Amino acid sequence: MTDAGSTTTFTVNGANPYPIEIGRGLRLDLARHLGQGIAKVLIVHPPTLAAAAAELRESLAGDMQVLLAEVPDAEAGKRVEVAAFCWQIMGQADFTRSDAVIGFGGGAVTDLAGFVAATWLRGVRLVQVPTTLLGMVDAAIGGKTGINTNEGKNLVGSFYAPAAVVIDLDTLTPLGRNDLLAGFGEVVKYGFIAEPEILDIIEADLEAATDPTTGEFRRLVELSVAIKARVVGEDFTEQGLREILNYGHTLGHAIEHAERYQWRHGAAVSIGMMYAAELARLSGRLSDAVVDRHRSILTSLTLPTTYPAGRWETLLATMHRDKKARGSMLRFIVLDDIARPTVLAAPEPSLLFAAYQEIGA
Missing domain, CATH: 3.40.50.1970 (Rossmann fold)
Structure with a gap:
């Protein structure tokens, strides 16, 4: 830099x-x-x-x-x-x-x-x-x-x-408030997979963090860009490390497809991160406190954390067609802790469904 x-x-x-x-x-x-x-x-x-x-x-x-x-x-x-x-x-x-x-x-x-x-x-x-x-x-x-x-x-x-x-x-400057906050779905993602300072800035002063004229906002952009630049510089074609950038995206992309792309990307990824957090918790990887922190930060940004409970089968079929899948095997980026992302490959269908029940509305 x-x-x-x-x-x-x-x-x-x-x-x-x-x-x-x-x-x-x-x-x-x-x-x-x-x-x-x-x-x-x-x-x-x-x-x-x-x-x-x-x-x-x-x-x-x-x-x-x-x-x-x-x-x-x-x-x-x-x-x-x-x-x-x-x-x-x-x-x-x-x-x-x-x-x-x-x-x-x-x-x-x-x-x-x-x-x-x-x-x-x-x-x-x-x-x-x-x-x-x-x-x-x-x-x-x-x-x-x-x-x-x-x-x-x-x-x-x-x-x-x-x-x-x-x-x-x-x-x-002319961007609508809802569009701006939707973009925070990706910013929060960087905080959970790599840079806790992002989460701290948002929690310390939400108004300053979400105001494009402040130093706090610029700091969030710079921290996010630094992570993305480092990761793609090391793994341009997503053969390994770059996969961590897909945190929240497997279910998020399926939701976008189900909503015929009328949803903002950040809103769908927000639910996807909440799902990934619940998946990690149920598989014994992630603490209740970190899952709760997901929900608290995303909700403070007015981003959604739930999705209708009756749509699981449709979302599951779409996820199997996702480019992140390997054959018939689903892969999710999950956390062992903040800034400790890992791959959860081929989780049991019962585990996938149970995690969805946690975010089902």
Whole structure:
């Protein structure tokens, strides 16, 4: 990590290292991350950021031709038809391998933009500019790109490293309170799997922790980014360590699918973490106190911790199709204690059901 003035920079190591910058006003200084020889740039953005995307285009205007691709917001944008729309724009503009894509939006937009960049001519330069808390601390970092199918979330995708991730905290200012708090699902995840300071900051002063203008909020972003950068730098293609980032995601993704992607990702992951905590407790790994701490922190952030009891069979079938499964064997990231994640492979069906009964409403 380096801190140049008001900009904090982390480096994701590995075969294709890249910087993650955190600061204010950074989105209007992207040209230096695009490199030399870029003739065309496609900015992928949601409708809510149309004016900001136009401002971004003006900041890049000059020798480059900058095109805009407005795509549906949230998971509705992560469809093959939307990716094809972006490919069409690039094809009609004669994008070559030396051109670039900018993902400007929340986690779904950066997932889509990354997939478009990875697949056009087998890979063009990519710069991610996440504008939601979820995108900043999770989706835009790590090179996971993907789109959804009718059968599940992120089943089609690739690992593709960006040239840079630019986190401009000013883009969070107009974000609605519910969207901001939903992003805390991933922040809390980092606290439980790796960094207890995150949990301490939230418990000490909830108002300051959830205010994007405070030092506490920026500290939470930096701690979260540091964990993600370290983990993906050591395990880019999820062969081992990176699996810990899936804490709460196995059931969480199944809930998103059951809700037809109308739920916020962080809300689904919140229930998924509560389920994983109960699973660990019932398997004799985790104390009642840590399970209760899950419930207390998530509830303080107005994130859900229960789900309708009668939907277990549907969720179980979806989890078996999840990309984290190995054949017919389900795998869950659980905790032995705070900051001590481990894999629970092929748990007994009775244990899975019993844990669900603990969160069933």
